[in-house]
Amino acid sequence: MALTTLKERVQQRAAAVASGEDIEHGRGEDVAETPAGHGHDIEQFRADIEAALPKHVRVDLFLAALRPVLPKLRKCTPASVLQSVITCARFGLIPDGQQAVITADDRIATFIATYEGYVELMYRSGLVKAVVAQLVYEGDEYEFVPTARSGEEFVHRPNILASKKDRRPLFAYAFAWLDGGARSNVAIVTLEEAEEIRDEHSRAYQRAEANGEKNSLWHTRFDRMHLKTAIRRLAKLVPKSAELRALVAVEEAAEDGKPQILAAIDPETAGLEADARRAHRAAEASQDVPAPRLAVKQRGRAKPRRRHRDKNKRR
Incomplete structure (x- = not known):
């Protein structure tokens, strides 16, 4: 399935779930707590999740890891829950706390890859x-x-x-x-x-x-x-594989307060935007800040013997 088609389907689904809520989900104070199992019934989006998953990841395995997470997201907007789930599926990472985490960030569900998730994508390349x-x-x-x-x-x-x-x-x-x-x-x-x-x-x-x-x-x-x-x-x-570049762009989008799903399904544009943001930050950074010092050697190690002794001591 083409990514553009998936993008359109996700946006339509998100709008339907949120009853008109735009994909740029906000953090309004009027978001009521959603009881577990109501409003976040992820089974109705099984087809969308399966379409986003790589072929080697079974949708049943993904959903089995996801279900225990949903009650923790009950205060999050339904659109953000759907988008974080689709984003996680897009990379084929299991939200089990080992490869990826979907967490509540100020009423917005956010997908976060663990370091094992990054390593997994490196291997896949x-x-x-x-x-x-x-x-x-x-x-x-x-x-x-x-x-x-x-x-x-x-x-x-x-x-x-x-x-x-x-x-x-x-x-x-x-x-x-x-x-x-x-x-x-x-x-x-x-x-x-x-x-x-x-x-x-x-x-x-x-x-x-x-x-x-x-x-x-x-x-x-x-x-x-x-x-x-x-x-x-x-x-x-x-x-770098395209998938790894997209993952970096997705996490940077979350750090900048932007919807992750758009970076996940349009990685090329997201990558260019991420490069532009990094260049902008670098341009604004002070040029007087010294480079961080790297650890070079533990001081507690034994010192090597001196090869040249003082000639006066020999006498």
Whole structure:
């Protein structure tokens, strides 16, 4: 089925569900709580969901993972629920909390891919053979030498016997082994960078902080969001499929308060708009801000022996 046809069907369905509500769903104060199972009866949209899903994902599996999520979306507008579900289906990701999450963001249902979802799309491209993403904690050994030969510039030796509960994560990293045996550059996101990205770009986090609820994914899954930030940075370093570019555009649309579904079903235009937004932000950013420092070597490691001794000491 052509994407333009799917786009038209989704817009028609959304309008019908919302009883005239426009696809640019708002966050009005008059949105009443919808009892679970009423208004969000997703079975009536089975055909639309199945049309959006890739052929390798069964609609029954998708709906089975979706049904337990719907009661949590009862305060969201019906149009936003439908659009987030269709968007999730468009990428063939299961909304089970592992590959993707559909969450309530100020009465708007929002699709969010996890870092496993990003990795899944990387694998599907056929250009990426393996992805490594880890957090480096205090007490781990690591070394990052950007000028070293590719494949030898980064080493991480985790302290697997130490409890992570009492150790602070220092940074997240991600890299990929590509088709043909080459390894991508290493994407690194320090703890400070992750917190800055959360504070500046996550509207859900900002609202949760303002409301004192502390229930955003950055509150409840900080380590996973930290890893996802590294994976999103890695997505810019590996060969990009159209699907992966569309996923980045979809999440950026949500960050900008725009309907995700339009980016999902028109990825080329969404990608161009996302590039324009990034260029605009870069142009407005101060040129005096220094580049973030990357962790290069753990200070606790043993120092190498000095090769040249003082001649006076020999005497």
